[in-house]
Amino acid sequence: MPTKMLRIPTPDGQADAFAALPDDDKRHPGVLMYADGFGIRPVVREMARDLAGHGYYVLVPNFFYRHGPAPVVELPEHIGEETRAVVMSRIMPLIEGHTVERTLLDADAYLSCLTAQPEVSAGPVAVTGYCIGGLLAVRTAAAHPGQVAAVAGFHAPVGAAGPDSLRRLTAQAHFGHAETDLTPEALAELNQVLDASGVDYTSEIYPDTVHGFTMADTDAFNPAALQLHWDRLLPLLGSTLADR
Template identity: 30%
Template sequence: MTSVLTDLPVWLPQSGRGPGLVVIQEIFGLDDYLRSVAADLAGRGYVVAVPELFWRTAPGWSSTHDEAGVAASMAVSAEFDPALGLSDVLDTVAHLREQPSNAGGVGVLGFCLGGSLAFSAAAEGAPDTAVSFYGSTVPGQIADLAKITCPIQFHFGGQDPYIPRSDVALVEAGVAAHPGAEIHVQEDAGHAFHNHVAPMFHHPEAAARAWDLTTAFLRQTLPLSA
């Protein structure tokens, strides 16, 4: 029976074992950008899985990173069921926990659509740590932060046309009252600023700053085995 775990892409560290990370896609699908993120994290010692969230409606989806690609990806994502997508993420977390390659906990890290799902997965209590990049539904669901017991890190761009700065301020207020949560706003960046294959979005300096913060957070909250 087909599921999100069928042909699940997994990147292993050189040692073959490590803590697990579920990297959750943007609307562009499993593309060169997501593969490069997975390879980077595997190089740092993590076992990385990237579930294909559109497998039910647009299997194998991957688009260009321009205006046409955004429009096509928005059309595909309009057919996406967030509840089923969250179930896929939770299934992938559980799957990584059971693998012989797992040496430690399992975290989630998502971008855009994936940033929203990383937050939702943390609210379900599934991961040991979570990183959410510019999740558009996060501000409207920030009350769910009270359910989250694992460490969680948020990233936003201060110039994001899709997530107003006033919405980001709602997350800042929620984080200020929640131990174990932190937020970093790259005020000079817009949406999807970490995506280095999307010239219309990428902000190299903001991306580098945010990635340094992310990898330091993961080293602290999802440490590699000695």
């Protein structure tokens, strides 16, 4: 699976990014993938390659580029309970400083870069994300209704986007929540907002999951939930980008 590193011009500098694409000479639909707060690392690159293997050009930007190239924070090979607190203490200030304004400025740059790649076919794209990346995906999709055809977020604080952003969604959506992130009552409230927006969506709590369940380099990893994530994501992309 071909991969490359890119540098994306933004109003605040240049964001480094990882890209994976099918091994052929054809043009393919573009997918903007936002990593979780731990950023671009081997497990995220592998997920991007897996998605590219299904016929997509996948771009994964380092959204903390203002603080340096990835990895912005040094990470252990496995992020377990004994190291998570220390890692999170370094990452949380970066998350808290990543404002909505920065998110939207960067999203413009990321989408411009993605659609300009010669291997990417014309037309709308999809955006997906994990943890904080899922929130960035929602904000990106809400700000680009004519350009983003599908949006997905996994173990993501989707509700933090706010009702106004959720109501602006026009992309077909899927949100897969962790049991520890959302109660059934909170899920019902979130889904009521999505219902009011008129968006075509699915939003569900994945069984037996904790926050971070897709990430194989953490204690939160749940292989069955990762597979369910693919079972939801791939049909979503196929139905919205299939005619490209």
